Amino acid sequence: MRNATLSFILLVGCVFCFAIASRGVSAPGGGFKPVSSVHSLMNGQGMMFKQIRTAIQNKNTPERGEVIEHLSEVLAELSNVNMYQKDAADYQGWAKTLRDTALELAEEGEVKTPDEDRLKKLVGEIKSACGACHDKYQ
Ligand code: HEC
Incomplete structure (x- = not known):
């Protein structure tokens, strides 16, 4: 007992x-x-980022600002989810940088006349965040 x-x-x-x-x-x-694999999440991030860049390059895109705003927010959310995919501090750091930079891009899309240089600069920063994480983890 x-x-x-x-x-x-x-x-x-x-x-x-x-x-x-x-x-x-x-x-x-x-x-x-997260319910998706990193692989699927990345394919989603890739698609979002491609469409965002296309909209930025093509100033005649209908509802261009809204496209940039909404797709950038979705990209930010995907990266937000990506923060839960690994415990490593550097992995989460890059995912957070991507999330925060994509949110800045979304804000720039919201303004009536976006600053084109700032749009390009933010796209460059996002690219760097993708690359930094891929160098180590892809
Ligand atoms: C915090 C880390 C991290 C960040 C930031 C990141 N990725 Fe990835 N990415 C990965 C990992 C890990 C893989 C490998 C996953 C796999 O294939 O299973 C990958 C793979 C990929 C792939 C290949 C998927 C395939 O079909 O083989 C694409 C496309 C991709 N990422 C796009 C992006 C884009 C675009 C960005 C930036 C907007 C980005 N990623 C940012 C971690 C990251």
Whole structure:
């Protein structure tokens, strides 16, 4: 009887410790789990980024500002999700840089007359974030 009680206490203790330990290594925010593979996520990021650049290059794109705004926000969200794909600090750092820069691009798309140099500069910064992470992890 005493042994059974002791085993029970140990078991509960283990489950409790495991719960704490797994919270510690989980991605920021805790509890959230991406449902897509990194591979699919990247294909999505690739498509978004291509369309954003096409819209920036082609000033006659209908609703150009909105296209830049919405697609950049989606790119930011994909990168936000990407932060949950790996625990490594550098991986999350590059994903965060991409997310934040894409949000800046979305804001620039929102303004009536976007600053074309700033659009190009932000696209360059996004490209660098893609490249930095790919150099190590792709
Ligand atoms: C924080 C890390 C990280 C960032 C930032 C990142 N990627 Fe990736 N990317 C990866 C990893 C990891 C792979 C390899 C995944 C795989 O193929 O399983 C990859 C692969 C890819 C692939 C190849 C997918 C295929 O079909 O083989 C494309 C396309 C891609 N990324 C696009 C982008 C674009 C565009 C950006 C920037 C807008 C970007 N990625 C930013 C981590 C990143």
